[in-house]
Amino acid sequence: xxxVTQTPKHLITATGQRVTLRCSPRSGDLSVYWYQQSxxxxxxxxxxxxxxxxxxxxxxxxxxxxxxxxDLHSELNLSSLELGDSALYFCASSVAGTGMNTxxxxxxxxxxxxx
Amino acid sequence: xIQVEQSPPDLILQxxxxxxxxxxxxxxxxxxxxxxxxxxxxxxxxxxxPSGTKQNGRLSATTVATxxxxxxxxxxxxTTDSGVYFCAVPAxxxxxxxxxxxxxxxxxxxx
Numbered sequence: 074x075x076x077v078t079q080t081p082k083h084l085i086t087a088t089g090q091r092v093t094l095r096c097s098p099r100s101g102d103l104s105v106y107w108y109q110q111s112x113x114x115x116x117x118x119x120x121x122x123x124x125x126x127x128x129x130x131x132x133x134x135x136x137x138x139x140x141x142x143x144d145l146h147s148e149l150n151l152s153s154l155e156l157g158d159s160a161l162y163f164c165a166s167s168v169a170g171t172g173m174n175t176x177x178x179x180x181x182x183x184x185x186x187x188x
Numbered sequence: 189x190i191q192v193e194q195s196p197p198d199l200i201l202q203x204x205x206x207x208x209x210x211x212x213x214x215x216x217x218x219x220x221x222x223x224x225x226x227x228x229x230x231x232x233x234x235x236x237x238p239s240g241t242k243q244n245g246r247l248s249a250t251t252v253a254t255x256x257x258x259x260x261x262x263x264x265x266x267t268t269d270s271g272v273y274f275c276a277v278p279a280x281x282x283x284x285x286x287x288x289x290x291x292x293x294x295x296x297x298x299x
Contacts, residue, residue, distance in 0.1 A: 116289040128284025179231040
């Protein structure tokens with residue numbers, strides 16, 4: 074158990090819908106990362122938050138947004154879903170946001186299926 | 189950005205065999221992580237290894253940062269070792285960081 078908790082584990086939804094994925098980081102970790110793993114794209118970085126602030130951004134679609142709350146949990150919102158958004162979404166956390174102490178620990182992932 | 193290449197892409201072993209997985213990266217890094225993704229999709233931390241050698245049971249890893257590569261050794265492989273092995277290196281930005289992953293090595297261990 075990595076200590077990172079993601080919910081839900083599985084999600085099936087229809088095209089055009091909106092979903093929210095939730096992540097609780099390891100105790101003491103201030104940084105949260107979101108990654109997407111699809112069959113044809115591998116593991117892709119989406120966005121990073123550190124202590125409530127956005128710190129780094131990858132190729133995250135405009136239909137996707139995220140935030141980190143004062144209790145440090147994070148949510149990834151996916152809207153106007155398309156079939157191509159079907160993927161495994163991972164959350165990871167680390168102590169620091171940059172520099173040393175950025176060893177990342179991953180949650181079990183949320184498997185999103187858009188039908 | 190930094191490029192990460194892993195080899196071989198696929199590896200099939202008989203139980204009890206040893207193997208070496210390689211990770212090359214295109215720029216200097218201050219740390220490197222190895223992960224095992226099991227058949228259920230879970231990403232498990234194996235090593236956080238900026239340089240040198242670390243061992244954990246039947247697994248060990250060596251990173252030679254000056255030559256930009258890392259090796260993961262699996263000895264006496266077991267069927268439960270099957271899955272995809274990823275290496276990942278950080279790309280640091282002004283105020284944040286991200287991990288760049290290689291494409292992975294798909295390992296199958298047959299009984």
